[in-house]
Amino acid sequence: MFLPIPHLQTLDLSESEIKSLDFLMLANLTALRYLKLTDSDISVVNETVFQYLPSLTHLDLRNNPFTCECLNAGFIQWVKSNKQTQVFNAHQYECSFPVSKRGTFLLDFDVKTCWEDGSFLYFISSSCLLFWAFLYDNRKRKTMNPHQFDAFVSYNVHDEDWVYREMLPVLEGQQGWRLCLHHRDFQPGKPIIENITDAIYGSKKTICVISQNYLQSEWCSREIQMASFRLFDEQKDVLILLFLEEIPAHHLSPYYRMRKLVKKRTYLSWPQAAQHPAVFWQNVQRALQTGDSENTDQLTGPAGR
Incomplete structure (x- = not known):
């Protein structure tokens, strides 16, 4: 669907019930600057996706049911460390899973524990x-x-x-x-x-x-x-x-x-x-x-x- 429009700069797929961003790895959207996927069904974000979006400067993932576990450790680190892409209101992204963390904030999850107990999750996030x-x-x-x-x-x-x-x-x-x-x-x-x-x-x-x-x-x-x-x-x-x-x-x-x-x-x-x-x-x-x-x-x- 995206291959005929490689120069696309803005993409809004809000309220689409999309569960994963992995399809973007094959979309060849090297010129994409603005990506909006609010009010969808994304719980885990594979940070490898952003390597395929070299021009991305604005990302909006508000109101998604994020998982606050090591599944998202790579994404959390990317949000905090990347200097190119502005993630809108990332500090307000709330956890929906697991139940014990519901209502807490995604960026407050301590990713250090993922390294300490050997649970950093490349095995299922690198799809x-x-x-x-x-x-x-x-x-x-x-x-x-x-x-x-x-x-x-x-x-x-x-x-x-x-x-x-x-x-x-x-x-x-x-x-x-x-x-x-x-x-x-x-x-x-x-x-x-x-x-x-x-x-x-x-x-x-x-x-x-x-x-x-x-x-x-x-x-x-x-x-x-x-x-x-x-x-x-x-x-x-x-x-x-x-x-x-x-x-x-x-x-x-x-x-x-x-x-x-x-x-x-x-x-x-x-x-x-x-x-x-x-x-x-x-x-x-x-x-x-x-x-x-x-x-x-x-x-x-x-x-x-």
Whole structure:
């Protein structure tokens, strides 16, 4: 709808019952200066949207049912720190959810608690990657060699030493798998989101090396979202969860996507393998060898997890 009018400067969608601003990521409204969405149904704002609105100077989101939880931590920080866009009466935006915070103000929510307990919510707020995956060029995917890599390894830079010291010597050196690593195999000059998409769809599997650092990384969240989308889209066993450290269940609570995956799928735990690393790597090998079936009951996480 918006592609024919790329020079649009003013957009008023008030009282439209719109629930999300994410559609603006694909609208190519680079000239948009004034955006009004008052009296709608927006509870969570993904601050990534504003990267796609480089000319935006005025934003009006009054009378929306905002959620005063870590879901909106990024938006709150953006409102307070951005120097280009004036957010009309942002200090008067009231919380509608949760009930315990109803009537308080959105900007009074303490976002520091989101960092302290590891609950900053990139995993469900960065839904632009789901749009990207949905619109990914099917012809390109068909022409890509689906077996270019055996697995794409999604990991945080802080865990890179473990990946190179522990994982690569076994999986590539001993077992002979071809792994895709972003620092080594991403194409220079290509947009990082496109590199992520190509890596995940160009690999038979995705291995997510999960740690506290991983949970708080924006780009890692994008990678697991894309891998999750492929998992549910293709209904194939394409995702391997590898926990690099023990993470209490309550720390996973804010990461809805991650917790849902852990509940429904088997996973591997490196701390549990401390005494028997050879068995651990055999289990990883078995996970990489499984075919396209949905069920992977051969791998199990620690009891009670």
